[in-house]
Structures are given as C-alpha cells and as structure tokens.
Amino acid sequence: MSKTQYAYAVARIRALEVSLFSASTIEQLIACKDDETAIRFLQERGWGSADVPADADAILTREREKIWETIGEMHVDMDVFDVLSYTSWFHNLKAAVKEVCTGKSGANIFYEGTPIPKGELVRIIKEKDYKALPENMQAAAEEAVDALLHSGDGQLCDVIIDRATMEAIKEAGRAAEDEIICDYAESTVAVANIKIAVRASKTAKTLEFMKRAMAPCDTLNIDSLAHAALAGMDSIIEYLNGNGYAEGAQALKESPSAFERWCDNRIIQTIKPQKSNPFSVGPLVAYVIARENEIKTVRIILTCKQNGLSDDSIRERVREMYV
Amino acid sequence: MAAMLEMIGGNGWALLGAALAVILAGCGSAYGVGVAGQAACGVVTEDPGKFAQVLILQLLPGTQGIYGLLIAFVALSRYGLLGGGGMELTVAQGLMVLAACLPIGIVGLISARHQGKTAVAAIGIVAKKPDQFGKAMLFPAMVETYAILALLISILALPTI
Known part of the structure; x- marks a missing residue:
C-alpha cells in the first residue's frame, strides 16, 4: 500500500487525536473526589455510550471496542496491526494450554475478538492439532x-509462551516495512527482557531460567543482562545505564511502580515521532497504542480511587500521555 | 530527423506544446488535489466544522492545472490555432512554442504533486489546531512560488510572431 494511500486515515486520526487525554485532563481525573465522580467525568467526555452502564469495566471495554471500530472504518490493511494483538493471542494460548492440561475451566480469562476463538483453541490443544x-x-x-x-510447572509453561510472544513480536518487527512496527517491536522486547531481569533478580532465579525467558533483541545483550541480574539489582542498573536505558535505571532506583511506569512510557516515547508524520501507517499504529495506554491509565486511576489511594500515589502510577 | 520535424510541421509542434502544458500540469494538479482531498475527507469525517478550511488547502495544488490551461490557451489563440483561420508556423517557430510550454508542463507536474503532499501535512495541522490555519496554509503556498515562476517564463518565452 502506497504511503499516500493513508492520507485519509492519517488526517482522520489527527482529528481524533484532539480528543485524546492530555496530561492536564488526566490531572483533572485524578482530582475527582471518588471513582463515581471520575466515571461521570469520563462519560461527560464521551467515554462509554448510551447503552453502556456507568460501570468502569463496561466503559473501558467499550472504549477498547471503539478503537478497532474506528480503525476498521478506515479500510486499511489490518494485518499491520496484528503485532499489537500478539500479547492477547498468546495469552489465550496460555489459558487454553492450562485449561486442557489442568482440567480447570478459565472461561473468563480469555480475550475476545482474537482470530482463533476460545472453543477452537481449546480443541486444538486437546487434540494436539498444532498445525x-x-x-x-x-x-x-x-x-x-x-x-x-510432564513437570506440572505452570511458571515454565508461562515462560515458554511469553518468550514465543516476544519472538513473534520481534519477527513481525523485522518483517515490517514500516519503521514504527520495527521500533515498537524492539522497545517491547527490550522492556520485557528488562522486566524479566528485574523480577528474576528479586526472586533469585537461575541464569538458565533467565536465558530461557528472555528473547533476543538488538539494543540489549540478553547474556550480559542475565549475568547482571544474577549479580543483583545494582548490576542491572549499571548495565542499563551503559546501554541507553538510563531512564529505566533511574526509575528502577526510584520505586517498583516508577519502573512499571517507565516500561509503558518507553513505548509511548517510541511512538511520539508519529505525531509529525503525515503519511504511512505509523500514525494509525501510534493512535492505537496511545488509546490503549490512555485506557490503561484511566483503569489505574479508577482502581486507585476505588481503593482509596492518595492523589500522590496515583500520580506515581500514571503513564505518560501521547498528546 | 529533419524529415520527421517537417512531417509534423510547425503547427503540429505548437499544438504538442499546448497539449503537454495542459496534460502534465493537469496530471500534477489531479494528483495533488486528489491526495489532499483524501486527507480533507478524513478531517471532515470527524469534524465537519473544518470543511471550509480544509477545502481551501485541498484546492491549492489545483492552480498548476489552471496555469497549464492558461499557457495552452494563450499559445493556441496567439497563433490563431483556436477556432480555425490560423497562421502557418514554421518548424522552428513550432518548436519554440513547444519549448515555451514545457516549463509550466514539467514544473506544474512536479510542484503540484509536492504541493499536494504538503497540503496533506497542512490539513493535519488544521485538524489538531484550527487556529493555526494561516500558518498551515503558508507551507503549501510556498511550493506555489515555483509554479508561478514557471508560468512567468512560459508566458515570456511564447514567441511573438
């Protein structure tokens, strides 16, 4: 698809970006006195729809649906967006494997709208029809x-599928013609590797475990990162500082929630150059990621409000906005 | 070669020049207005209130086609090729008319394509910041400069016979 063929879609996205939440809108949401007021604030800004109840989950689910309805209306090649859905597709695979192998039904943990429906996925695993x-x-x-x-080890199962997810994302990045997919894939895999290193270091995992869990990427040497994780948190910080992830190292020093926030912010920073790109699929991909990030941030705020956390604690968890 | 030039004749070369001015500049404008129109539709889908602003930006790459038409019209009417009763041009005169028509044809084609792309980017500005319409319009308007220069040269170069 020629880049100028995206002129309609990109211009429409530019018009839609006006309604994305900015940092000041998020601040207004944080200032709401409780979750009910926050939900009203969201409804006043067009979140949810007339037939959706004033319930956080229902509103946020509707907003996710709206993203794909909008993209679908633009008549662009939807395969480009597959890479953004890999985590949900592989999550469903993980859920199906566990359901079949343990015999416990996890009906509510499957994502809807994936190319292989839940029933079919369970059948494939049950009949070992992997093809x-x-x-x-x-x-x-x-x-x-x-x-x-053979081992009954659920964590090992998770590690295998999570690594396959990252490898699939990285491969999609390599195969993509659009730079944004490539950058998104690299950032996602690198951040996932850093998360694994941090968690493995905290739980004293072995070097073999870390190497099995991490997926190769271009900006990090997973062997060095795994060795750093083995040596402790200070070594991870030192490694990140020397390999272009100084902000991540700083966040890691600050607090676990600051680190989690940095992980998401890194992806937003990766897509920010798309704000000035008038052609190509880049702005569309960036819009989808930005909307997902917005919904995630609103979910965090609403959950914090429901649990009575202070405004400062909420601010520490709030993600950077795209606009 | 000389036989071929003679075969087409002076009037034939002049007509070819006029045709190229219209065809090349017109194609460029059609592309530019088309791509800017797609972007304009994208904005109006979400915000119909911006119709007038994006319409102006869409029309900017349309001027090259008009310049091409103007040059063709001047050439055809100057030598009486419009409506019959025209003069008989020599091959040399016909080739001079062709050469005079080429600047607006070629520059019109290229500048209209680039102006169309710049207009798309400008429509992106208007979509997000409608109060910046004046500034947004300046960027595609800058490309127009070169189409006007080519128009000027084409008009001046059309030989007086």
Missing part, C-alpha cells in the same frame, strides 16, 4: 503442553 495454529505459535504450544504435562 491449525499460526506458525509462530505451533512450537511454543507443543513445548508448553509437554512441559506442563
């Missing part, structure tokens, strides 16, 4: 089922 899965899922599905059946 019916997308190519990038086949090996991981087989390995995860074997691992869970």
Whole structure:
C-alpha cells in the first residue's frame, strides 16, 4: 500500500487525536473526589455510550471496542496491526494450554475478538492439532503442553509462551516495512527482557531460567543482562545505564511502580515521532497504542480511587500521555 | 530527423506544446488535489466544522492545472490555432512554442504533486489546531512560488510572431 494511500486515515486520526487525554485532563481525573465522580467525568467526555452502564469495566471495554471500530472504518490493511494483538493471542494460548492440561475451566480469562476463538483453541490443544495454529505459535504450544504435562510447572509453561510472544513480536518487527512496527517491536522486547531481569533478580532465579525467558533483541545483550541480574539489582542498573536505558535505571532506583511506569512510557516515547508524520501507517499504529495506554491509565486511576489511594500515589502510577 | 520535424510541421509542434502544458500540469494538479482531498475527507469525517478550511488547502495544488490551461490557451489563440483561420508556423517557430510550454508542463507536474503532499501535512495541522490555519496554509503556498515562476517564463518565452 502506497504511503499516500493513508492520507485519509492519517488526517482522520489527527482529528481524533484532539480528543485524546492530555496530561492536564488526566490531572483533572485524578482530582475527582471518588471513582463515581471520575466515571461521570469520563462519560461527560464521551467515554462509554448510551447503552453502556456507568460501570468502569463496561466503559473501558467499550472504549477498547471503539478503537478497532474506528480503525476498521478506515479500510486499511489490518494485518499491520496484528503485532499489537500478539500479547492477547498468546495469552489465550496460555489459558487454553492450562485449561486442557489442568482440567480447570478459565472461561473468563480469555480475550475476545482474537482470530482463533476460545472453543477452537481449546480443541486444538486437546487434540494436539498444532498445525491449525499460526506458525509462530505451533512450537511454543507443543513445548508448553509437554512441559506442563510432564513437570506440572505452570511458571515454565508461562515462560515458554511469553518468550514465543516476544519472538513473534520481534519477527513481525523485522518483517515490517514500516519503521514504527520495527521500533515498537524492539522497545517491547527490550522492556520485557528488562522486566524479566528485574523480577528474576528479586526472586533469585537461575541464569538458565533467565536465558530461557528472555528473547533476543538488538539494543540489549540478553547474556550480559542475565549475568547482571544474577549479580543483583545494582548490576542491572549499571548495565542499563551503559546501554541507553538510563531512564529505566533511574526509575528502577526510584520505586517498583516508577519502573512499571517507565516500561509503558518507553513505548509511548517510541511512538511520539508519529505525531509529525503525515503519511504511512505509523500514525494509525501510534493512535492505537496511545488509546490503549490512555485506557490503561484511566483503569489505574479508577482502581486507585476505588481503593482509596492518595492523589500522590496515583500520580506515581500514571503513564505518560501521547498528546 | 529533419524529415520527421517537417512531417509534423510547425503547427503540429505548437499544438504538442499546448497539449503537454495542459496534460502534465493537469496530471500534477489531479494528483495533488486528489491526495489532499483524501486527507480533507478524513478531517471532515470527524469534524465537519473544518470543511471550509480544509477545502481551501485541498484546492491549492489545483492552480498548476489552471496555469497549464492558461499557457495552452494563450499559445493556441496567439497563433490563431483556436477556432480555425490560423497562421502557418514554421518548424522552428513550432518548436519554440513547444519549448515555451514545457516549463509550466514539467514544473506544474512536479510542484503540484509536492504541493499536494504538503497540503496533506497542512490539513493535519488544521485538524489538531484550527487556529493555526494561516500558518498551515503558508507551507503549501510556498511550493506555489515555483509554479508561478514557471508560468512567468512560459508566458515570456511564447514567441511573438
């Protein structure tokens, strides 16, 4: 698809970006005295719809649906957006493997709207019909089922599928013609590797475990990162400082929630150059990520409000906005 | 070569020049207005209130087509090729008319395409900041400079016979 073919879609996205929440809107939301007031604030700004009840989950679910309705109306190649959905597709694979291997039904933990519906996914795993899965899922599905059946280790199953997710994202980035997909894939995989290193260091995991969990990426050497994690948190901070992730290192020093916030902010910073790109699919991908980030931030604020956290505690968790 | 030039004749070369001015500049404008129109539709889908602003930006790359038409019209009417009863041009005169028509044809084609793309970017500005319309319009308008220069040269170069 020629880049200028996106002229309609990009211009429409520019008009839609006006209604994205800015940092000041988020501040207004934080200032609401409780979650009910916050929900009213969201409704006044067009969140949810007339037939959606004044309930946080219902409103946020409707907002996610709106993202894909809008993108669908633009008649662009939807395959470009697959990389953004890999985490939900692989999450469903994980849920299906666990449901089949443990016999416990997890009906509510499946994402809706994935290319393979829940029932079909469970059938594939049950009948070991792995060829019916997308190519990038086949090996991981087989390995995860074997691992869970033989060892009963749910964490190992998670590690296998999570690594396959990251590898699929990175591969999609390599194959993509659009720079934004490539940058998004690299940032996502790098951030995931850093998260693994931090968590593995805290829980004293072995070097083998970390190497099995981490997926190769261009900006980090996973071998060095795993060794740094083995040596402790200070070594991770030192490694990140020397490899272009100084902000991540700073956030790690600050607090766990600051680190989690940085992980999401890193993705937003990756997509920010798309604000000045008039052509290509980049602004569309950036809009989807920005909307997902916005919804995630609103969810965090509403959850904090429901649990009575102070405004300062909420601010510490709030993600950077795209606009 | 000389035989071919003679075969087409002076009037033939002049007509070819007029046709190229219209075709090349017109194609450029059609592309520019088309791509800017797509962007304008995108904005109006979400905000119909910006119709007038984006319409102006969409029309900017349309001027090259008009310049091409103007040059073709001047050439055809100056040598009486419009409506019959025209003079018989020599091959040399016909080639001079062709050469005079080329600046607006070629520059019109290229500048209209670039102006169209710049207009798309300007429509993006208006979509987000409608109060910046004046500034947004200046960017595609700058491309117009070169189309006007080519128009000027084409008019001046059309030989007086």
